[in-house]
C-alpha cells in the first residue's frame with residue numbers, strides 16, 4: 001500500500017486526475033470505477049479541466065458505479081446514477097452508454113446485483129477504482145462487519161451513515177434510504193488499482209484504522225491492505241492520526257519512477 005500525503009483536497013484531486021489521465025494514455029478504453037460523495041469531486045473537476053485543455057483523452061473511457069440507494073425512484077437527483085451522470089459522465093462529455101451501474105430501483109434488486117457482477121466481469125473488470133471512505137471506515141456502502149469476501153448485494157445503512165448523508169437530502173435524515181446496493185469488498189478488491197481518497201479531519205480516525213490498524217471487517221477499508229496495488233491519498237488533516245506519517249512522506253519523496261501516483 002502506498003500512502004501519499006498531499007497538502008489539501010485540491011492537490012489530491014490534481015494528483016488522482018493526473019493518474020487517471022496517465023492510465024487512459026496507456027489504456028484508452030480503461031474501465032474507471034467512480035465513487036460518489038463530496039471527496040472525489042475535485043478529481044472529477046481536475047480531470048474535466050484536463051479534457052478541456054486537451055491534456056487528457058477520455059473519449060473511449062468507460063465508467064462503473066460503486067453503489068446505489070435502493071428504493072429511490074429512477075431519475076431521483078440523489079440516486080447515485082443521477083449523481084455520476086451529473087458529476088462525471090456529462091462533464092467529461094461521455095455518452096451514457098459508456099456508463100454502467102447497479103439498478104437500485106429494479107423490481108428484483110437481488111437479481112440486479114447479480115446482473116451487475118456479470119456486467120463488470122463481461123466488461124473486463126475495473127482498471128482503477130476510486131474510493132472515498134465513510135467516517136465509520138466503509139468503502140462503497142460496505143458498512144462495518146461486511147464480509148471481506150462479499151459480492152454486490154443489498155446492505156442496510158448504519159444510522160451514522162444515514163446522518164452523514166442527510167446533507168444530500170435537505171438535511172432530513174428521514175429521506176435517506178435505509179437500504180443500498182454496493183459492490184462487495186471482494187468485488188472491489190478485484191479492481192486492478194485501488195485509489196482511496198480521504199480529506200478532512202473527520203476522516204483521520206478511519207484513515208488510521210485503514211492504513212495502520214489490523215485487517216478487520218469492523219473497518220471495511222482495511223481490506224485495502226490485502227490488495228497488491230492500493231494507493232491511499234490523504235490531505236494533511238486526514239493524515240493527522242497516522243503514526244507512520246513521517247515514513248510515508250519520506251517514501252513519497254523517494255518514490256520510484258514506476259509508481260503510478
Ligand SMILES: N[C@@H]1[C@@H](O)[C@H](O)[C@@H](COP(=O)(O)O)O[C@@H]1O
Pocket residue numbers: 035036037038039040066067131132133134135139140141161165
Ligand atoms: N457510498 C458513499 C461512499 O462511496 C463515500 O465514500 C462516502 C463518503 O462520502 P464523502 O466523500 O462525502 O465523505 O459516502 C457514501 O456513503
